[in-house]
Amino acid sequence: MSVRKIVTVVEEIRAEGGREVTRPARVAVVAAVIENPWAGQGFVEDLGPGIDAHASDLGALLAPAVLDALGEPAEAYGKAAIVGLDGEIEHGSGLIHTLKFGDHFRKAANATTLLPAVEKRGPAGVVFDIPLKHITDATIRSHHQSFEVRISDAPHPNEIVIALAAAAQGRPQQRLAPLTTEQ
Amino acid sequence: MQESLEQPDESIGLRKLVLYRDVVFTEAGETPARPVQRASVAAVIRNPWVGSGPSTDLSMEQARIAPVLAKLLTDRLIASMGGADEIEAFGKAAIVGTTGEIEHAGALIHTPYFGNLVREFLQGESIICFADTRAEAGETLIVPLWHKTHAATRSHYQTISARVPDAPRADEIVVIAAASTGPRPHPRIGDRMTDPVVTTETLEAVPS
Numbered sequence: 490m491s492v493r494k495i496v497t498v499v500e501e502i503r504a505e506g507g508r509e510v511t512r513p514a515r516v517a518v519v520a521a522v523i524e525n526p527w528a529g530q531g532f533v534e535d536l537g538p539g540i541d542a543h544a545s546d547l548g549a550l551l552a553p554a555v556l557d558a559l560g561e562p563a564e565a566y567g568k569a570a571i572v573g574l575d576g577e578i579e580h581g582s583g584l585i586h587t588l589k590f591g592d593h594f595r596k597a598a599n600a601t602t603l604l605p606a607v608e609k610r611g612p613a614g615v616v617f618d619i620p621l622k623h624i625t626d627a628t629i630r631s632h633h634q635s636f637e638v639r640i641s642d643a644p645h646p647n648e649i650v651i652a653l654a655a656a657a658q659g660r661p662q663q664r665l666a667p668l669t670t671e672q
Numbered sequence: 673m674q675e676s677l678e679q680p681d682e683s684i685g686l687r688k689l690v691l692y693r694d695v696v697f698t699e700a701g702e703t704p705a706r707p708v709q710r711a712s713v714a715a716v717i718r719n720p721w722v723g724s725g726p727s728t729d730l731s732m733e734q735a736r737i738a739p740v741l742a743k744l745l746t747d748r749l750i751a752s753m754g755g756a757d758e759i760e761a762f763g764k765a766a767i768v769g770t771t772g773e774i775e776h777a778g779a780l781i782h783t784p785y786f787g788n789l790v791r792e793f794l795q796g797e798s799i800i801c802f803a804d805t806r807a808e809a810g811e812t813l814i815v816p817l818w819h820k821t822h823a824a825t826r827s828h829y830q831t832i833s834a835r836v837p838d839a840p841r842a843d844e845i846v847v848i849a850a851a852s853t854g855p856r857p858h859p860r861i862g863d864r865m866t867d868p869v870v871t872t873e874t875l876e877a878v879p880s
Contacts, residue, residue: 492697499691503681616837637837640694641812 490543491524492550493648496640497558505661514661516636517558518619519551520569520643520652525576526584528647536583544584547651548593555653556597563598563655565632567621570651572610573644581649582608594653600624613642619654628668631659684737685718687844689744690836693752699857708854709758710832712765712815713748715741715847716839719772721779730779738785745849746793756795758853761828763817764790765803765848769840777804780847790849796820810837815850827859828852 502514526539533539556563568591570581584590591604605620605627616639623632636654644650693711696704720733750756764787766777780786787800801816801823812835819825832850840846872878 493699494694494696497691497693501689502687503689504685504687509681639812639835639837641833 490526490546493522493524493643495554496520496522496643497554498638499558500636502661508662510661512658514656514658515559515561516621516634516654516656517555517560518636518638518652518654519555519558520638520640520650521547521551522640522643522648522650523547525573525580525647525649527577527580528575536579540583540587540589544587544589545593547584548590551651551653552593552597555594555655559655559657561657563600563624564658565621565623565634565656566594566598566600566604567606567619567636567654568594568604568652569607569617569619569638569654570609570649571615571617571644572608573646573648574610574612575646576610576649578608578610581610581651584649584651595624598624598655602627611644613645614639615644619652621654621656623659629659630665630668631663632656634660684740685720686744687716687718687839688836689716689748690714691748691752692832692834694832696857702858704857706854708852708857709753710817710830710850710852711749711752712832712834712848712850713745713752714834714836714839715744716836716844717741717847719769719776719840719843719845721773721776722771722843726773726775730775734779734783735785738780738783739789741780741847742786742789742793742849745847746790749849749851750793753851753853756793759794759796759851760819760854761817761830761852762790762794762796762798762820763801763803763815763832763850765813765815765834765850767804767811767813767840767846767848768806769842769844770806770808771842772806772845774804774806777806777845777847780845786847791820794820794851798823807840809839809841810835813848815848817850817852820851824864826861826863827855830856
């Protein structure tokens with residue numbers, strides 16, 4: 490697997506809605522900019538061998554890195570695959586929509602739910618929003634959130650950006666009723 | 673009077689902090705001789721001068737707020753890069769929201785209350801290069817970096833882009849400190865010591 494660079498973003502919200510956030514709200518993203526394993530090969534019918542070759546390595550690389558960047562236990566998480574213009578979205582989806590990738594994050598974060606995802610194709614500098622949901626119960630409304638990311642020079646047309654996001658809490662100042670009170 | 677450096681949020685109207693860091697493993701298909709980290713840390717604060725006119729004296733607030741920002745931002749840069757010793761290049765920047773003046777951004781980064789302290793915390797000697805602008809939230813600013821003790825070291829001329837999607841609001845300022853642990857990935861454009869003398873006379877022809 491050829492990694493060109495790794496980007497880390499950590500956001501810490503101290504105030505929201507004009508009020509202090511009592512415990513600063515932290516979200517971290519770690520993204521690997523990799524060469525598209527299927528670049529230059531035309532339409533590849535069977536993506537399995539490429540997925541087997543790279544998905545687990547990517548999960549093993551990114552999962553500990555994003556938890557380290559967060560510096561606290563994760564309560565919500567999500568993932569992203571942003572494919573450069575010469576690739577197929579199917580290439581990015583192949584790398585992230587497999588247990589070989591996601592299980593590294595689930596194990597490291599003691600998580601059980603599916604990882605919400607964004608898959609998108611675009612030029613270098615494309616803005617993408619990573620959705621995050623609670624790590625053990627995807628219906629917990631307080632933890633539905635998303636995080637915006639942009640890498641100025643990635644993905645190149647023959648690259649894919651693979652990212653994981655982790656939040657140490659739900660939204661800052663979350664105060665919507667839990668789902669159950671409506672039922 | 674300087675505000676507490678420990679609990680700065682309320683006193684400087686801090687909304688959020690954003691760290692952006694990248695590490696290049698391959699560039700143009702080859703591994704750089706040295707692995708280099710570059711990072712920026714941005715603080716989003718309330719513009720303390722919103723609604724005031726150009727005759728307003730900025731000195732009191734700049735002396736109160738800028739040192740807090742210098743400490744806050746450099747603490748995070750140093751932690752991210754593994755120590756001030758690791759940092760070789762630095763830069764600074766500010767983006768003022770649309771109801772502020774560019775002078776407000778300047779007040780927070782171009783005076784000794786910020787610059788001298790950033791230089792001291794990062795153990796540098798050079799003047800700190802900068803970028804500033806006035807913009808809507810989500811503007812990308814290219815932050816220049818150069819060597820922290822030998823500003824003319826050409827291998828260390830580089831930039832990092834900084835962007836906070838939802839800042840600055842019209843009444844906010846984004847203040848940024850940035851650093852790198854080394855040079856560009858494959859520096860090979862010489863230096864002042866190796867340059868030939870170039871003038872219009874030494875060249876056979878100067879494009880017109």
